Amino acid sequence: MNHLPCASKKKNHVPCPALSDHVVEEIFARLPAKMVFRLRCLSRAWAATLSSDGFEDLHLRAANFHGGPRIMCMMEEADKERLKVLTSSLDGPGGALFLDVPRIITGHCYPPLITPDVGEGPGYKKAPLLTTQPCRGLVILEAVEARLFHVYNPSTGQIATLPEGRTTGVRTQYDYAYLGLGYDARTGKHKVVRVRYGGRAGRLPLSTGAGCEVYDINNANSERSWRTITGAKPACWIDSYNRSVFLQGHCYWLAHRKLCPREDLILLTVSIRYETFGTIAPPPGMRDDYPHQHTNYDLTELNGRLCIFREFSRWHEQYDVWLLNGHGSDASWDLHCRIDLARASPQLKKFMFMPSDHIHLSMAPLAIIDNGRRILLTEHYMPTAICAYTIDTGYTESLLDMSSAMVNLVAVYEESIASPGCQPCEDTALISSSSTQALLIILRLLPRHIHGSLKLVCRSWRCMIESDIWRYFNRRYINRS
Numbered sequence: 001m002n003h004l005p006c007a008s009k010k011k012n013h014v015p016c017p018a019l020s021d022h023v024v025e026e027i028f029a030r031l032p033a034k035m036v037f038r039l040r041c042l043s044r045a046w047a048a049t050l051s052s053d054g055f056e057d058l059h060l061r062a063a064n065f066h067g068g069p070r071i072m073c074m075m076e077e078a079d080k081e082r083l084k085v086l087t088s089s090l091d092g093p094g095g096a097l098f099l100d101v102p103r104i105i106t107g108h109c110y111p112p113l114i115t116p117d118v119g120e121g122p123g124y125k126k127a128p129l130l131t132t133q134p135c136r137g138l139v140i141l142e143a144v145e146a147r148l149f150h151v152y153n154p155s156t157g158q159i160a161t162l163p164e165g166r167t168t169g170v171r172t173q174y175d176y177a178y179l180g181l182g183y184d185a186r187t188g189k190h191k192v193v194r195v196r197y198g199g200r201a202g203r204l205p206l207s208t209g210a211g212c213e214v215y216d217i218n219n220a221n222s223e224r225s226w227r228t229i230t231g232a233k234p235a236c237w238i239d240s241y242n243r244s245v246f247l248q249g250h251c252y253w254l255a256h257r258k259l260c261p262r263e264d265l266i267l268l269t270v271s272i273r274y275e276t277f278g279t280i281a282p283p284p285g286m287r288d289d290y291p292h293q294h295t296n297y298d299l300t301e302l303n304g305r306l307c308i309f310r311e312f313s314r315w316h317e318q319y320d321v322w323l324l325n326g327h328g329s330d331a332s333w334d335l336h337c338r339i340d341l342a343r344a345s346p347q348l349k350k351f352m353f354m355p356s357d358h359i360h361l362s363m364a365p366l367a368i369i370d371n372g373r374r375i376l377l378t379e380h381y382m383p384t385a386i387c388a389y390t391i392d393t394g395y396t397e398s399l400l401d402m403s404s405a406m407v408n409l410v411a412v413y414e415e416s417i418a419s420p421g422c423q424p425c426e427d428t429a430l431i432s433s434s435s436t437q438a439l440l441i442i443l444r445l446l447p448r449h450i451h452g453s454l455k456l457v458c459r460s461w462r463c464m465i466e467s468d469i470w471r472y473f474n475r476r477y478i479n480r481s
Helices: 021-028 033-039 044-050 053-063 346-352 426-430 434-444 448-454 459-465 468-480
Strands: 070-076 082-089 103-106 115-117 121-126 139-143 148-152 159-161 176-184 189-197 210-216 245-247 250-258 263-271 277-280 297-302 305-310 318-325 332-340 363-369 374-379 385-390 396-401 406-413
Touching: 021 044, 021 053, 033 044, 033 053, 139 176, 176 245, 176 250, 245 297, 245 305, 250 277, 250 297, 297 363, 305 363, 346 385, 346 396, 363 406, 448 459
Parallel strands: none
Antiparallel strands: 070 082, 070 406, 082 103, 115 121, 139 148, 148 159, 176 189, 189 210, 245 250, 250 263, 263 277, 297 305, 305 318, 318 332, 363 374, 374 385, 385 396
8 A cells, every 4th residue: 555655755845833932821821721730731841831920810811801701600419419610601692601511519528518507407418608709710618517618719620728727816616707818919829818706796795806817828938827917906897698809909898897786887908918907988878777687788899890789678679789999098989780679670570589479589790791781690699590681771681590400609700720729738638539538448448457558658648547537537437337
């Protein structure tokens, strides 16, 4: 059989010019975060380039430049202790939502993400709560019953557990804390701010004061532990059930100057770079309707601006969405959207009320689209749908129906390769993957007298066998047998 001559042996063959590394890097920066992770296996040089802080910033700008807002939906799978994270975007024709391949977060890992609900009984599971709004690709999830906080990247599926905070002041069984996630542009690293109170939030014994700590994520100079903030502490109380928002170098919380009853609603801010606290006044005329309960306002980010909005209520005929201009003494509020509930369109009323028992839902804005002409709305808790509300006409279009699934939260995020950091202890990291869990199950079935020999296999096996998690599983196995 005659073979065709190789193209490289042709006399008139012109070799294709190779692309420069700069051009290839620009191409890689427009790829999804998970694909960038795979490209790190090309060579050591590319692994170093694609892991650098400069490329992380380039990827954050390039990967989120085109298309509409990216939306993260976290839902529970029926009869399974795991969560399914669906990521979607408004890239399709007509602004339709398209769901990408789901990323699974298992609940069988240690520390657990899905924990038993103590109040409802061992048969009920509680999914993690979203503690902060996304910040440059990272969010913080709280495993409520386990009292653990996890830094999570929805783009890559990476997750890391925050270490337990230091004791700031006298610690009691009623301590509670709030976390804020921010980014320090000077160091190029994320920071977690923890504000801890002693006592109960709005009940006896009352809160006595605040202690503040900072945890540096992926900072080589840090000791992977919390450090106490020196200086003035916030003279206010952060409101319960509210997520922190990071914008313009600051983290924001809703707070009150007086706790019981809640009075003087303000916004507490902390500078991520200088680690100092401040306050901002809310929009004019804004006050709480229920001084003895948590506030009926909430914070979010809308297209790079801080947004404060009121939950839907049968005692109010208007739904206002305010946006903040500037920061500090120059800050001012703009009324971006006001929805008159008495004159709302039938489509919006259908979205506002459940069809069976006409229960009011708490609505939350997700994003501003179509050059400010429309705003995305969804339920604040256990969302069932996402709709687009046209500000000028009041027309409401349903974009995504999630009523058939048990969705825990919906949030707008950014495609990012940011790392959530390392696990604070080696034993936690070792038991966090499915393959290592299977290995642990196999090894614990071996006779105990050879455990000493297994330590000599490698450093990972030695750390696992000497860990507290290994001893815990061994004790449970012995009790069962």
